[in-house]
Amino acid sequence: MQGVIEAPAQPSASVFGSTRGRGKRIVVYATIAFYLFVVLLPLYWMFRSSIAENDQMYGTSIEFFPSKFTLAQFDAAINKWKFGLYLSNSIAVGLVTTALTTLMATLAAYSLVRLRYPGRAALARSVLFVYLIPGGLLFIPLFMIMQRLGLLNSQLALVISYQSFSIPFCTWMLIGYFKGIPPEMEEAAQIDGASRLQSMWLVLLPMAAPGLVAAAVFTFTLAWNEFLFALVFITSDSFRTLPVGLAGLIRGDIYLWGPMMAGSVLAAIPVMVLYTLANRMLVQGLAAGAVKG
Amino acid sequence: MSVQSAVLRRYRYSDLTARHKEWILGYAMLVPALFFIIGLVAYPAAWAVYLSFTDKVIGQPERFVGLQNYAWLVQWPNFGRMIWNTVLLAVVGVALKAFVGMTMALALNEQFRGRTMIRAVLFLPWTVPAFVAGLIWRWLYDDQNGLFNWALLGMGLIDAPVSWLGDVRFAMGAVMSVVVWKGFPFFAIAYLAGMQAIPSEQYEAAEVDGANAWQRFLFITVPGLRHVMLVTCMLSLIWTANTFDLVYIMTRGGPSNATEVFTMLIYDQGIRNGRVGEAATAAMMAVPIFTGLIVVLTRYLQDDDKEVA
Numbered sequence: 147m148q149g150v151i152e153a154p155a156q157p158s159a160s161v162f163g164s165t166r167g168r169g170k171r172i173v174v175y176a177t178i179a180f181y182l183f184v185v186l187l188p189l190y191w192m193f194r195s196s197i198a199e200n201d202q203m204y205g206t207s208i209e210f211f212p213s214k215f216t217l218a219q220f221d222a223a224i225n226k227w228k229f230g231l232y233l234s235n236s237i238a239v240g241l242v243t244t245a246l247t248t249l250m251a252t253l254a255a256y257s258l259v260r261l262r263y264p265g266r267a268a269l270a271r272s273v274l275f276v277y278l279i280p281g282g283l284l285f286i287p288l289f290m291i292m293q294r295l296g297l298l299n300s301q302l303a304l305v306i307s308y309q310s311f312s313i314p315f316c317t318w319m320l321i322g323y324f325k326g327i328p329p330e331m332e333e334a335a336q337i338d339g340a341s342r343l344q345s346m347w348l349v350l351l352p353m354a355a356p357g358l359v360a361a362a363v364f365t366f367t368l369a370w371n372e373f374l375f376a377l378v379f380i381t382s383d384s385f386r387t388l389p390v391g392l393a394g395l396i397r398g399d400i401y402l403w404g405p406m407m408a409g410s411v412l413a414a415i416p417v418m419v420l421y422t423l424a425n426r427m428l429v430q431g432l433a434a435g436a437v438k439g
Numbered sequence: 440m441s442v443q444s445a446v447l448r449r450y451r452y453s454d455l456t457a458r459h460k461e462w463i464l465g466y467a468m469l470v471p472a473l474f475f476i477i478g479l480v481a482y483p484a485a486w487a488v489y490l491s492f493t494d495k496v497i498g499q500p501e502r503f504v505g506l507q508n509y510a511w512l513v514q515w516p517n518f519g520r521m522i523w524n525t526v527l528l529a530v531v532g533v534a535l536k537a538f539v540g541m542t543m544a545l546a547l548n549e550q551f552r553g554r555t556m557i558r559a560v561l562f563l564p565w566t567v568p569a570f571v572a573g574l575i576w577r578w579l580y581d582d583q584n585g586l587f588n589w590a591l592l593g594m595g596l597i598d599a600p601v602s603w604l605g606d607v608r609f610a611m612g613a614v615m616s617v618v619v620w621k622g623f624p625f626f627a628i629a630y631l632a633g634m635q636a637i638p639s640e641q642y643e644a645a646e647v648d649g650a651n652a653w654q655r656f657l658f659i660t661v662p663g664l665r666h667v668m669l670v671t672c673m674l675s676l677i678w679t680a681n682t683f684d685l686v687y688i689m690t691r692g693g694p695s696n697a698t699e700v701f702t703m704l705i706y707d708q709g710i711r712n713g714r715v716g717e718a719a720t721a722a723m724m725a726v727p728i729f730t731g732l733i734v735v736l737t738r739y740l741q742d743d744d745k746e747v748a
Contacts, residue, residue, distance in 0.1 A: 160548055160634075160642055161656045170549075177546040178557060181539075185561055188620065191586050192575045204584045254472035261465035262458075269469065274740055276480050278674075278733040280681035282702035283722045286709045287483035287490065293497075310479035313472050342464055371568040373684035374702065378710055389570035393688050396577070403578050414571045421566035422559060 192414075195407035196220065204401055219404035220412070227402070229409050231384065232391030236370055236413075239304045239387055243369040246305065247312040248362050254313070255320035256346050260329060270321065277314035281374055284310060289378055303379040304387065308372060312365045319364065323357030324350065360424045367417050388413045490719035497713035508720035517696055517704065518721070525701040527611065529680040532618040533672055536679075539619060540626025540671075545656075547627065548634045558631075565624035573688030576617040580604050580689075604690050607697040614698050617685050622678075626671050633667040634660065666739075673736045677729060701725055 162170045195203060196219050198212040223229040258270045288307050289298075297303040331353070332345040340348065351358065373389045380386055386394070392409045395402045455463075491508055495501035512518050547558055564572065579586045582602040591597045603609045637659065645655050661668075683702040686692060692699035692707065699707075701721070709718025 160639065161545060161660050162549060162652055171551075174546045174549045174551065177542055178551075178561075181543055181546075181561055182557065184620065185564055187586075188572075188575045188579060189563060189567070191579060192571070195578065208584065208586075208589045210586075250471040250475065253468040257465045257468035261461050261468070263462040263465040266465065271737060275733055275737045276476055278677055278736060279480060279484075280677060280702075280729060282681045282683060282705060283487070283726065283729065284480065284483050286705060286715055286718045286722060287486040288479065289710065290486065290490070290715065291483060306475075307479065309475040313475055317472060342461075367568075371570065373570050373687070374706075377687070378706070389568065389684065392574060393570060396574075396688070401584070403581075403584070406574055407578065410571045410574050414567050417568055418563065418566040422562070 192407050192410055195403055196411045197408075198404065200401075200404060203404060219408040223405035223408040223412070227395060227405050227409070228383070228391065229388075229405075229412065232386055232388045232409075233412070235301065235385060235391075236388040239301050239308070240366045240369040242301075242305045243308045243312060244362050244366045247309060247316045247365045248358065250309075251313055251316035251320055251361065251365075252351070252358070254317045255324055256350070258317070259321055259324040260332070260346070260350075261342075273314050273317050273321070277311060277318055281311065285374055285378055288375070292379055298379055299381045299385060301380075301385055304369075304372075304376060307375045307379065308369050312368055315368065316361050316365050319361040320354070320357065323354050323361070326357075327353050363420050363424045367421060370413075370417055487719045487722055490716055491723045493716045495714075495716040495719075497715055501716065504716070508717050509724070512717065512720050512724065517699060520696050521699050521701060521704045521721075524611065524697070524699055525680055528615060528618065528682060528698075528700055529676050532615050532622070532679045533675045535615070535619045536623045536626050536675060537668065537672055539623040541630055543623065543627040544630035544634060545660075547631055562624040562628060564621050565628075567621065569621060569684045570688060572617055572621045573685045576613070576620070577604065577689045580613050605694050607694055610690050610694055610697045614682075614686055614689055617689065618679060618682060621685075622675060625675070629667050629671045630664055633664040637663040670736065670739055673732055673739075677732050677736070680725075680729070 162174070194210075194212060197215050197217070198209070199214055199216045199218065201207055202209045202212050202214065254273075258266060258273070288310070292298045292303045292307065297306070327350060332349045335345040335349045336342070371389065372387075373393075376387045376390045380390065383391075383394075388409070392406060392413065395406045395409070490501070492503055492505060493501035494504045494507070543561060547554065547561070567575075580603040582588065582600050582605060585600075585603070587603065588597070588600040592600065601609065603613045641659050641663075642655055645659055650658065680700075681702060682700060683706070686698055686700055686703050687706070690698040692703040705718045705721050708721060709715050
């Protein structure tokens with residue numbers, strides 16, 4: 147599965163044919179160049195806006211390559227526009243959500259993969275089903291529930307409501323990993339006198355550690371990126387998470403694009419790095435599954 | 440007494456067969472997750488059904504009004520607008536993502552220097568948080584100081600700045616461009632993985648038989664990717680039809696409802712206007728479509744699981 151995306155060692159025939167013609171190369175390079183431009187231009191502009199001075203960002207004096215660099219936008223984002231507050235809120239919500247989810251999803255996934263009982267197949271299927279239910283269908287009644295529980299405008303509302311998508315997502319990922327680990331070693335441990343839970347804790351989980359890390363990383367980024375629940379359940383600025391906090395800087399009359407882009411850089415970089423590292427595992431798992439059919 | 444009952448309980452538990460103990464452990468390990476899923480998905484879903492038959496307004500007790508909300512919504516001009524916008528965004532957006540993803544995968548499937556690096560760079564939009572993508576592109580499209588207007592003015596292609604997000608003719612296209620930019624790498628990754636699994640002998644044989652590149656694509660690549668294409672498109676249809684953050688950040692559904700999509704309408708009606716009953720009704724009317732997609736998709740992905748296992 148790891149090697150699915152890797153290039154074959156030998157140059158092989160493809161849809162463009164096996165010959166290395168000039169026409170084919172031009173088409174391939176032109177396509178790649180075009181997409182590189184489309185992908186990088188917005189990212190460059192975010193970065194460039196975060197280190198440019200205000201007089202190079204607005205009006206007729208826009209400079210595509212800035213002649214001066216400044217950290218003033220980062221300074222303004224952090225010290226004037228509460229970036230640090232939103233950041234610590236996001237980290238707190240993300241970490242608690244991830245810890246809670248990973249614990250429950252690990253138990254659920256182990257149960258669904260390794261144990262045999264009536265209704266197991268239907269329950270396993272419903273995990274994916276529940277994950278695919280869009281939040282747009284649920285946020286109105288969830289809002290009412292949070293209101294009734296008195297949890298509106300608290301980070302607990304986010305941690306709890308995020309479980310609605312993070313548990314099914316994380317469980318589904320872990321089901322995939324656990325299935326890929328042969329049960330023989332756990333069986334051997336059980337013959338030697340280990341209980342079910344001991345064999346899970348001492349044998350399966352250490353072997354599944356990379357998968358657990360990837361599942362936790364993705365769960366964290368789901369919480370980190372979540373916008374709708376965070377917008378609806380939190381009304382006071384002091385509890386806002388990054389997505390809603392940054393979006394709140396869009397104001398018609400004043401230009402805050404510098405601090406907003408500086409905040410965007412800081413909010414996006416950790417997630418982009420984590421994702422790029424862990425992405426292979428997720429998409430390859432999905433794709434490898436999908437390819438088989 | 441307590442000692443006795445403990446002994447009694449242990450006796451009873453050990454009396455169970457190993458099979459039944461496995462049942463109990465299995466269910467017990469599911470309980471925490473199930474508790475949250477039922478409380479946060481099943482229960483709210485049931486409540487939404489109930490709310491859709493009431494005139495619930497935030498802060499006031501509700502009355503049962505039967506199908507009144509449904510009748511009102513169907514006749515409400517914004518509702519037709521919302522359906523059209525959502526379908527347009529989802530269907531055209533997914534089609535574009537699939538097309539761009541396919542061309543990118545075809546190019547990346549070739550051998551060239553720096554391929555691993557370029558592949559990682561081209562996948563970056565997928566890793567950018569949606570709210571950040573929305574902010575970046577809103578800034579790019581900005582009517583006063585946006586990069587696009589600056590560049591087009593500089594090249595002499597337009598005479599005056601265009602209000603991309605404030606003009607009913609352009610707003611939907613602008614939102615869709617971000618949806619595609621953010622989403623196409625997912626398709627590219629999946630298609631690329633699928634292409635690597637197609638044996639190159641098939642292409643060689645077809646080439647010997649005189650099939651041209653288009654024919655090889657149509658009769659080897661497409662059938663080989665059929666399953667991947669179906670799964671990615673359905674997944675993406677669900678996600679795209681549920682777009683909220685991008686629309687909220689870029690246009691808030693405007694101008695004149697030009698980008699009012701399903702989730703925006705529910706948010707506006709339920710949270711901003713406080714008319715929860717009508718908002719729940721709008722959500723209910725989308726349920727059949729989403730359910731259909733999810734059921735089919737779950738079946739497909741679950742079948743994959745069995746083969747992998």
